[in-house]
Amino acid sequence: MTKSSDSLAAVVVHYQSPETLKITLANLGQKIDPELIFIVDNSSSLVKDNFEGLGTILDDGINRGYAGGVNHGFKYISLKRPDVTEVLVCTHEAVFRGDSLEELLKTAAAHPNGHLVGPKLITQDTGREVTWSNGGQLPLPFFYPKHDRSPSRSGVRKVDWVDGATFIMDTRTWAALGGVPEEFFMYMEDVALGLRCSAAGIPVLVNLDAVVEQTANGPSRRLAIRNRILLALRYMSPWKRQVIIAEVRGRQWLMSVHPSKDVRSKAQESREAVREAKHVAMTIAASGRAS
Secondary structure (H helix, E strand, O other): OOOOOOOEEEEEEEOOOHHHHHHHHHHHOOOOOHHHEEEEEOOOOOOHHHHOOOOEEEOOOOOOHHHHHHHHHHHHHHHHOOOOOEEEEEEOOOEEOOOHHHHHHHHHHOOOOOOEEEEEEEEEEOOEEEEEEOOEEOOOOOOOOEEOOOOOOOOEEEOOEOOOOEEEEEHHHHHHHOOOOOOOOOOOHHHHHHHHHHHOOOOEEEEEEEEEEOOOOOOOHHHHHHHHHHHHHHHOOHHHHHHHHHHHHHHHHHHHOOOOHHHHHHHHHHHHHHHHHHHHHHHHHHHOOOO
16 A cells, blocks of 8 residues: 655554554555654553554553653654654554545545544444444533434535544644643543634544544543533533533432432432543633643
């Protein structure tokens, strides 16, 4: 297969899954020079000799979380390969179908002033192929991040955010935004990235003719609540923020008066998650950090 241009590099974020990582790297190596594939090992668990010729492992013993890992890869590329203008970001389970990478690059090239571009994401479920993301929206009434899961979608469309499992972002956009938001550690930073792009006038797109297979995962209940509130506090307008907080508080009240002790304990878990989110947001605001 024809290799992609030297202006494209890949950042693969890894955590304790060397076997799936090898599959991802072999897949990427069909289109990207392994010298331009950089593996951020958040688990510090990879044996470098086992990955010789597949990419460069970046491991300094620090688990930066997903967004921190992505930013670490971008920073390394900006220092070592300033000629790179496009970066493909994916996790250690992503596998591209056919010419999907070329499709993403074609969409990226159509927006030379900046872009965030994702593919259709699929997974295997009991022997059948399931679409789990055609990009995401923040729909009314409660602005809960939601994947479009329709299997029939095709073409290029605008979305509110693209899943962090796989996306392409140009280095100029990454620098202009100050990187991917790191305060979430894992989950919801992709939604925040989409909102930051939109606020800066940078298009957020999915090319649904590009198909990537990747296992769908999700956060714990507490982390989901924490990060949803943090997203609202940090990246949403005041009225949307109040809608989300009111909805979460309403759920807390309903659970707190439930006859089941287990349900009532979930109300307490939710309150603790909200307090944590507010503490993180206040700490960032006090420090003056953008993300």
